[in-house]
Amino acid sequence: MNTQRELRVRPIVSGTVIDHIVAxxxxxxxxxxxxxxxxxxxxxxxxxxxxxxLGHKDIVKIENRELKExxxxxxxxxxxxxxxxxxxxxxxxxxxxxxxxxxxxxxxxCTNPNCISNTNEPVTSKFIVESDPFRLRCLYxxxxxxxxxAQYLL
Amino acid sequence: MEFHRNHIISMKDFTRDEIDYILDRxxxxxxxxxxxxxxxxxxxxxxxxFYEPSTRTRMSFETAMLRLGGNxxxxxxxxxxxxxxxxxLADTIRVISTYSDAIVLRHTSEGAAQMAMEYSSVPIINGxxxxxxxxxxxxxxxxxxxxxxSLEHPDVAIVGDLKYGxxxxxxxxxxxxxxxxxxxxxxxxxxxxDQIIGDLKxxxxxxxxxxxxxxxxxxxxxxYMTRIQKERFPDPTEYNKVANAYKITNKQLxxxxxxxxxxxxxxxxxxxxxxxxxxxxxxYFQQSFYGVPIRMALLTIVMGADI
Numbered sequence: 001m002n003t004q005r006e007l008r009v010r011p012i013v014s015g016t017v018i019d020h021i022v023a024x025x026x027x028x029x030x031x032x033x034x035x036x037x038x039x040x041x042x043x044x045x046x047x048x049x050x051x052x053x054l055g056h057k058d059i060v061k062i063e064n065r066e067l068k069e070x071x072x073x074x075x076x077x078x079x080x081x082x083x084x085x086x087x088x089x090x091x092x093x094x095x096x097x098x099x100x101x102x103x104x105x106x107x108x109x110c111t112n113p114n115c116i117s118n119t120n121e122p123v124t125s126k127f128i129v130e131s132d133p134f135r136l137r138c139l140y141x142x143x144x145x146x147x148x149x150a151q152y153l154l
Numbered sequence: 155m156e157f158h159r160n161h162i163i164s165m166k167d168f169t170r171d172e173i174d175y176i177l178d179r180x181x182x183x184x185x186x187x188x189x190x191x192x193x194x195x196x197x198x199x200x201x202x203x204f205y206e207p208s209t210r211t212r213m214s215f216e217t218a219m220l221r222l223g224g225n226x227x228x229x230x231x232x233x234x235x236x237x238x239x240x241x242x243l244a245d246t247i248r249v250i251s252t253y254s255d256a257i258v259l260r261h262t263s264e265g266a267a268q269m270a271m272e273y274s275s276v277p278i279i280n281g282x283x284x285x286x287x288x289x290x291x292x293x294x295x296x297x298x299x300x301x302x303x304s305l306e307h308p309d310v311a312i313v314g315d316l317k318y319g320x321x322x323x324x325x326x327x328x329x330x331x332x333x334x335x336x337x338x339x340x341x342x343x344x345x346x347x348d349q350i351i352g353d354l355k356x357x358x359x360x361x362x363x364x365x366x367x368x369x370x371x372x373x374x375x376x377x378y379m380t381r382i383q384k385e386r387f388p389d390p391t392e393y394n395k396v397a398n399a400y401k402i403t404n405k406q407l408x409x410x411x412x413x414x415x416x417x418x419x420x421x422x423x424x425x426x427x428x429x430x431x432x433x434x435x436x437x438y439f440q441q442s443f444y445g446v447p448i449r450m451a452l453l454t455i456v457m458g459a460d461i
Contacts, residue, residue, distance in 0.1 A: 114284050116265035121242050123269050140265025141286055142164075144349050 010044060015063040017085040018075070020097075023048050025079045026058035028150040032074045033062070041065065054081060074107055076100045077129075077136070078150045100129050108136060108145065109152045115141040125154070161271045162279045162452055164287045165324045170331040177297050179451035180444070182461060186221055187447040194459050195224035201254035203229045203246065204281065205237070205261045210420060211281050211290065214445035215258050215453075222450055222459075227254055247273045256456050259283075277456035285318050291419055292324035294448040295378070296332075298441040303375050303415050305332045311370045313339040314380035314400050314425060316346040318387070321419045322380060323350055330359035337362045337370045341396050344382070367400055372409045377402070377435075379418045379425045403427040407435060417441050 021029055026045050035041055042063035051057035066086055067075075075082050076098035086094040106124045110117050117125045117140050126139040135146035145152060157175045159167075168176075186192055200219045204212055216226045229237075229250075237246065243266060250257055251274040259270050260281035267280035267287070282288040299305050310329060312322050316338050326346070329336055336359065338346045345363065354361050364370060371377070379402065387393040401424055402416070418426055418438040430436050454461055 112264060114262070114264050116243075116261075116263040116269045116283075119263055121269060122244050123272075138265065140268045141284075142264075 010061075011090060012042075012044075012061050012063050012087055013090060014088050015042075015061065015065050016067055017087060017092075018060040018062070018067075018082060019057070019085060020051065020054060020079075020081045020083045021058035021060065021075075022079040022081055023054065023056040023058055025150070026060050028078050028153075029058070029060050029075055029082075031150070032071055032078075032153060033065075033067070035062070057081075070107065072098055073101050073104060074153055077104065077108070077153070080134070100131070100134075102129055103127065103139075104129060104136070107154055108149065109154055110138045110141060110143055111145055111152060112138065112141045112143040115143065117141075157455065158458060159455055160277050161267075162277075162289050162456065163267050163271060164280070165289045165292050165328045168289075168328075173293070173296065173328065173331065176293055176448070176451050176455065177300055179454065179461065180293075180297050180447040183450045183454075184447040187218070187443075187450055191221055191223055193223040194454060194461060195219065195222035195457060198222075198224040198255040198457055198459075199227055199253065200224055200453065201227045201229070201250045201257045202281075203250060203257060203259045203261075205243075205259075205266075206282070208260055208281065210442055210445060211258075211260065211288075214442075215279075215281070215449050217446050218449035218453055221446070222453060224255075224453070243270060244273045247278075248275075251275045256453065279452060279456065285323075287324050288321050289324055290445070290449055290452060291321045292328050293452070294441065294445045295321070295325050295417065295419070296328055297444045297448050298417060298437060299376055299415075301444065302437045302440060303413065307333040307335070308375045309335045309337075309373060310376040310378060311337045311339055311367070311374045312378045312380070313367055313402075315344045315382045316340045316380075317344045318383055319380045322346070322378070325378070326350065326354060326359070326361070327357075330354050330357050333360075335360045335362075337364060337374070339364055339367050339370060339400065341365060341400070343392065343396055367402070368406065371406060372411070375411060375414055377410075377414060377416045379416065379422070379438075381418075381421065381423055381425060397423075401425055401427065402430065404429040404433065407433065410435070 044061040047058045048056045082098045085092050104127050117123050127136040135144050137144050219226050247270045256277040258279045258281045261283050264284040264286035266283045271278045382397050415437040416435045
């Protein structure tokens with residue numbers, strides 16, 4: 001089993017392990033991080049591996065990169081269960097769970113075509129993050145996004 | 155209770171106590187709204203920026219300001235202003251706020267007033283933003299119900315265009331604060347958006363939906379009719395299909411509650427037959443007038459004037 005894990009996910013020297021990603025969302029995590037396949041980043045991605053807590057999960061490992069706060073916030077919107085592990089010299093030097101912010105600015109495009117944030121006005125999209133049920137409410141037009149948030153990420 | 159508010163953007167910004175405060179202040183100003191002139195807002199200038207047509211909202215704000223002794227600046231037609239040159243709303247607001255003491259804005263985009271607030275150095279009053287909010291209409295609707303019926307747990311039917319009609323979204327929210335029993339009556343295509351129904355229910359509001367007006371007509375205190383708004387339909391064929399779906403005539407009023415009142419934000423097209431105008435139920439013209447004391451109350455509040 002260990003040999004198989006080694007083959008799937010090689011330990012990294014330095015960088016970030018993004019773990020406990022909701023199964024199927026790893027590709028969207030790469031999108032958030034701007035990893036398109038044309039960059040020279042060393043990236044490992046595994047999808048739908050068994051997880052004790054989630055049933056199944058995805059994992060992304062990126063070498064020589066630590067995430068910015070805005071990137072972590074975006075990941076929290078599509079995969080609230082995610083944990084971030086910062087690796088330096090093979091050691092986990094920091095580990096934390098993502099936390100959804102109470103508001104997000106300039107991260108999500110409003111789905112209402114008639115919203116002022118979708119015009120040529122100098123306005124940055126702003127959403128209130130609501131929980132129970134989880135959804136994003138546009139501060140300007142109050143439209144709600146509750147599904148497929150990844151496709152509206154800016 | 156002391157209450158001051160710089161901007162009037164959405165009914166969701168108000169508690170019931172604050173709404174009651176505004177309604178009470180409108181009551182104190184009602185006789186002045188009917189005739190005369192005071193100097194309560196003497197020396198103050200109100201700018202009217204209407205990017206969409208309006209008769210009642212624009213003129214009642216003008217009347218309100220004149221009755222209070224202030225003056226009005228009107229952007230006039232979009233074609234005669236820098237809007238046609240492509241100036242952003244944000245820039246227009248930044249400029250006009252240096253010319254005036256408050257701005258009333260009506261705009262085609264939802265959220266325009268919220269954004270304007272961020273760029274304005276003077277109070278913004280939302281005069282309607284796309285299919286979004288129209289708080290001053292809601293306040294005058296509540297004032298009408300208070301004056302002509304009762305705001306204590308009224309049974310209200312709201313009829314017509316509940317999908318695109320901006321007045322009804324604000325109104326249903328506010329009515330929920332007064333424990334109203336609300337029935338939405340509309341064709342399937344113009345149903346109240348699920349999001350708003352969900353929000354109302356989450357707030358503990360009593361709401362029902364039906365497509366049949368006759369089913370509810372005899373069990374309500376307030377019948378709130380709305381126009382099917384042609385300009386909100388992207389597809390004209392969809393408009394034609396539903397345009398005449400809900401129309402009320404005198405005949406249908408035979409068994410309604412004696413004190414039932416009929417309201418309409420106007421303009422009406424043919425939703426209310428003119429034979430109803432002279433019945434004891436019709437209140438839509440009084441309702442239109444009540445826009446003046448309500449807007450007087452709001453102007454004095456945002457400009458910090460005592461009455």
